Amino acid sequence: MPLPKQIFIAVIGAGGVGRCFLNQLHHLASNLCQNPAAPTYLSLILLSTSKKLLHSPDYRSLHLGLWEEELAASGTPALSPTDLADYLANAPSKVVLVDNTSNQTLADAYPLFLKKGISIVTPNKKAFSSSYLLWKSIFSAAANGSGAGGYVFHESSVGAGLPVICTLKELVETGDEVRKIEGVFSGTMSFLFNSFMPVGGGGGSFSAEVKRAKELGYTEPDPRDDLNGLDVARKLTILARLAGLEVESPTSFPVQSLIPKELEGCKSGDEFLERLSEFDGKMEKLKKEAVTEGKVVRFVGSVDVAKKDVKVGLEKFDVSHPIAALKGSDNIISFYTKRYGDNPLIIQGAGAGGEVTAMGVTGDLIKVLRLLH
Known part of the structure; x- marks a missing residue:
């Protein structure tokens, strides 16, 4: 007993x-x-x-x-x-x-x-x-x-609460060969880009959408802590290490920051938000380019295990791609492995929130x- x-x-x-x-x-x-x-x-x-x-x-x-x-x-x-x-x-x-x-x-x-x-x-x-x-x-x-x-x-x-780490560990421990991990790893960035460039068109200016995301509680108190890409870089570092790569730190691979160089010296998050609209043109140009290609822009992270290549930043996706179809602040993580072939194992759902x-x-x-x- x-x-x-x-x-x-x-x-x-x-x-x-x-x-x-x-x-x-x-x-x-x-x-x-x-x-x-x-x-x-x-x-x-x-x-x-x-x-x-x-x-x-x-x-x-x-x-x-x-x-x-x-x-x-x-x-x-x-x-x-x-x-x-x-x-x-x-x-x-x-x-x-x-x-x-x-x-x-x-x-x-x-x-x-x-x-x-x-x-x-x-x-x-x-x-x-x-x-x-x-x-x-x-x-x-x-x-x-x-x-x-x-x-x-x-x-x-x-x-x-998504079963990301336990799934990756099980793939590795059971002898599968993880070739690539790709996805949207930030609830904040997911919400922001789904609002900025929804499938089907529309969306406000980038600075307006950042302000809205902050008002709705989706960003950190200082939105720069999300826009610098470091949160996603930390998550990618963890997954890359679990996949067997000896990644030194979240700053040891390319991470695209969405903070304009000219605003890096802002004293506060409020000052940053006030001035962000000065730089909407760049993001608007990116949006228009994607529209002409029939694509949308998303902030993603990827780990190419074979090439030992880890990166975080903006990429364009066909509107039919699962990453383009995300709603709200959902995360999506795709595991491309030997066992799963051309159709990755996909984990999707709420990737942020206290509960x-x-x-x-x-x-x-x-x-x-x-x-x-």
Whole structure:
């Protein structure tokens, strides 16, 4: 008869994704403890933002239904990654750290956590797309890499809740030959170009569509963080590495920025948006060229595995192409492989948003819970 399991959970980040995850965790915890065959008890022992900390020094469970009020009332500052690792390593049972941030300092400490037997689930792209050395250090420490430490899963670092990473890993591990990966990897850029140049014509000026995307909450607070292409470059770096390429960093291959050179020195996102209309002509010209060819313009990323070629930028597609037919802020990722031949394996759907990103994180947590004894 399997014994009941107790697993401790530490959560960093309580913003958009973090808030959705905590709601999903509440639901998961109440389901798992009611399993009559083998109940699993999930205890939230730590919740932290970049400024504040809520934790139980003696590892007693925090109340999942009251976290918001209790965190707001806390006067305890956040722990450094080293102190956090020490606290979690001394817990009387297995611990899973859920990092719902995009914090580089925390990402740099992943090997430390893993070596101490702490498992990690996260949508934090920076851990898996910054230096190749950090990537190697993480997986040489992880139990699902070549080490004996904790487990690490990061499904929602690419495509939010879409099964992109697990599909690619399965293709590689079952011996398929991945030849090319291509797609629209940014919900923001998807929305922006579907509005700027919809199939069938129309669409406003580029600057007007950027402003609209920001007003609707599709962009980062400063739209330049989307338009510089770095977010897509990070995702491409992760997929290229999983496909076997030793990509050094997201800046080690061509990435087309849509920020006009003359606006690179803007002091704020607001100043940038005010002046962006001065440069609409260039994008309008591109749009007209595409129309005369019967095509549309989209912001895509691609990995040519055989040529070891990774790139991010604007490309034209026939209106009949699946990338042209995307709606709203959907992502589409096509895997061209030996097994799938000329018809790629396509994954498509919502690639951004708190609920779907948190779903990917919760799904990863379930994977870890099955592996922990």
